[in-house]
Amino acid sequence: MPDLREQGHLRSAVGGFASGVTLLLILAAMGRKLEARTATSAGSAKASRAWVALLPLGLLVTVGIDLLLDGLLVGLGVAIGSKTGIILTIALTLEILFLTVSVAGELADRGLSARRAVAICTGLGLATAVGAVGGAALLGQAGGSILAAGLAFGAAALLYLAVEELLVEAHEEAETPLLSAMFFLGFLIIYVLGELGG
Numbered sequence: 001m002p003d004l005r006e007q008g009h010l011r012s013a014v015g016g017f018a019s020g021v022t023l024l025l026i027l028a029a030m031g032r033k034l035e036a037r038t039a040t041s042a043g044s045a046k047a048s049r050a051w052v053a054l055l056p057l058g059l060l061v062t063v064g065i066d067l068l069l070d071g072l073l074v075g076l077g078v079a080i081g082s083k084t085g086i087i088l089t090i091a092l093t094l095e096i097l098f099l100t101v102s103v104a105g106e107l108a109d110r111g112l113s114a115r116r117a118v119a120i121c122t123g124l125g126l127a128t129a130v131g132a133v134g135g136a137a138l139l140g141q142a143g144g145s146i147l148a149a150g151l152a153f154g155a156a157a158l159l160y161l162a163v164e165e166l167l168v169e170a171h172e173e174a175e176t177p178l179l180s181a182m183f184f185l186g187f188l189i190i191y192v193l194g195e196l197g198g
Contacts, residue, residue, distance in 0.1 A: 009148030016149030020156025021184040025177050027065055031058030056106055063103055064127050066157060071128035073154030075135020
């Protein structure tokens with residue numbers, strides 16, 4: 001993000017970051033609704049497909065979209081330069097490792113077998129590859145403003161995951177979309193002030 005600021009793409013970066021935060025807050029709200037709906041209908045599942053009722057659909061959809069966005073970020077990084085692509089790949093590999101362990105633990109807590117948990121996590125992981133290939137193919141020849149918006153969008157996704165999903169302390173208080181939005185607004189204000197301050 002500081003490099004984008006120095007290249008004069010502040011508006012694109014702010015727009016991409018704000019779009020990413022908005023999308024992720026909407027997805028989180030949808031995930032919570034889907035999770036609540038799944039929990040109330042779990043008892044009505046047929047015995048032959050009872051394991052499907054155990055799936056935390058809200059979590060899985062949110063993680064799948066996040067991994068797709070992570071892949072898109074890798075694809076954008078490769079489009080910018082090999083060094084950026086390598087750094088993003090290493091960082092996201094570590095993030096995806098911890099995310100997969102979290103998802104696998106949640107699936108095991110819900111009673112899914114290890115084989116099904118591994119299959120689900122593998123399927124989710126493929127979303128990263130799809131995002132990376134798609135990002136490189138679609139945005140490989142894009143201009144600086146579009147790349148800046150895409151990277152800022154991806155940065156919002158990474159911050160959201162780190163703050164809202166992986167840090168247990170973030171959930172000690174009741175989570176509201178307003179609290180999440182205020183964190184990202186604060187980050188964005190600091191980012192813009194850094195640009196305006198030189």
